[in-house]
Amino acid sequence: MDVSRQQNESAARAERGPRARTRKLMLETATRLMQSGITPSVSEVAEAAEVSRATAYRYFPSQAALVHAVVDEALGPILDWRSEAPDALTRVADLLATAMPRIDEFEATFKAALKLSLDQWAQRQAGTLGNEPQLTRGHRVELLRQVTVPLEGKLSTEAREQLAQALSLVFGVEVLVVLKDIWGLSAERAQSVAEWAAAALVEAAIREGQTAA
Amino acid sequence: MDVSRQQNESAARAERGPRARTRKLMLETATRLMQSGITPSVSEVAEAAEVSRATAYRYFPSQAALVHAVVDEALGPILDWRSEAPDALTRVADLLATAMPRIDEFEATFKAALKLSLDQWAQRQAGTLGNEPQLTRGHRVELLRQVTVPLEGKLSTEAREQLAQALSLVFGVEVLVVLKDIWGLSAERAQSVAEWAAAALVEAAIREGQTAA
C-alpha cells in the first residue's frame, strides 16, 4: 500500500470540513517552521499549531510523512516545469533558472528530505525498514530527460542518458550543500557555478556526438 | 574548544594501555557495524564491543563523535592523495580513481557523515547548536585546488576557482547518492559518469581560458 497515495486520496476526499482545515493548518505550520530552519517533529508542529499531539499524529503518523507532505508543496512549480526550447542548452539553463532559486528558498525543507532519504537508505541496509512513506527523490530523472530530448537525433541513447545523469549532479539540493556549506558561496554564486557546469556538460556531450558521427 | 582536537590529543597521549585498547576496540567495532550498513548509536557499539554503555560514552560522548572518528579512519588514503602529473586532466582522473572506490567502499560511513552535517546545519539554523564535534567536510576544497594547480598560468584565478567548485559537484558521496540511489546505477557506472563529467568540466575550462587569452 502506498501511503502517500492514501494521504492524497483522503485529502482529496475531504477538501472541506474539519479534516481539511486541521491538515492545512498543520501543513502551513510545518512549512513555516521548516523555513525557519527547524526540522520539526510531529510533536513540535502540534504545539506550534495548537492542536493536541494525538490529533497531529492522526494526520501525520511520523516526521517522515510530515516532511514528505511539505516537500510536495515546496516542489510546486518545479514539477510543472516544461520547456519547448529547441536546443538542450537553453532547456537546461531554463530548468536551473526555475528550479535552483526555488530549492534555495526552501533549502531547509529539501535538506530535511535529503536527510530522511539517507535515514531510509541506512535502515534499508540494516534490514530495519519501517512502513515509512518512502521519499520519492526521483523527479530529477524525468526533468533531465526532458532537457536532453532535443539531442535525440544527434546523440546515441547511451550518450543522452549519460548526459542526463551527469547533469543531475549539478542540479539539486546537493549542489547547495557543497557550494554554500563547504565552499561558503552565496546562493547566486552557487547557481552561477551550477549553470556554468551544466552548460559545459551539454556542450561536451554534443561535441563528442559530432566527432562520433 | 575543538573537541576533535581534544580527542586526538588524548588518543596520542595514551597510545598504549587500556585507554588505547578500548578506544581501538570500539572504533573497529563501529567501523564494522557501519560497513554492514548500520549507523550505530553509542549504545549499540557498546553492546557489540562488549563494554558497558557507561564506558562507551566515556570514549565517544555522542553518535556524532563516533561517526567523526570512523570517517577519519575511512578517509585514510584520500587525505594523503597527491599528484605530480603535469596536466589537470590526468590529475582529476587520478583523484577520482583513488577516492571514489574508497568512498563507495565506506558508503554507509560517508552517508552517515553527510547526514550528521545536515543535522548540524539544521541545528545551526534553528540556533540550537550543541557542543558537537563539528564535522569537517572540507577536504574536497584542498584536493581540488591541487587538481587545478597545473592550470595556474593558463586560467585566471577566478576561472580556476570556479572549475574547482564545479568539480566538487562530481566528486564525493553526493555523487553516489544521486547516481546509485536515484538512477539506480552500479558503482562502476557511477564512477564512469563522474569521470566523464569531470573531464568535460576541465576541458571546458581550458577551452574558455584559451579563447579568453
Added chain:
DNA sequence: AAAATTATGAGATGCGCGTATCATAAAGAT
C-alpha cells in the same frame, strides 16, 4: 606488597518520540 590512581560496570533517572485508550466536544443525519 600496600596505597593511590584510574578504568569499568551496574543501575537509576530524565527526556523525547511514537502508540494506545478513553472521555468529551463538534458535526451531520433523521
Added chain:
DNA sequence: ATCTTTATGATACGCGCATCTCATAATTTT
C-alpha cells in the same frame, strides 16, 4: 430536537538514547 458519527484532547505507557552515581576491578606508583 435527538441520535449517530466523527474529530479532538488529555492521559498514560513503552522504548531507546544520553547522563549520573557509586561500588568494584584493574593498573600504576611508591
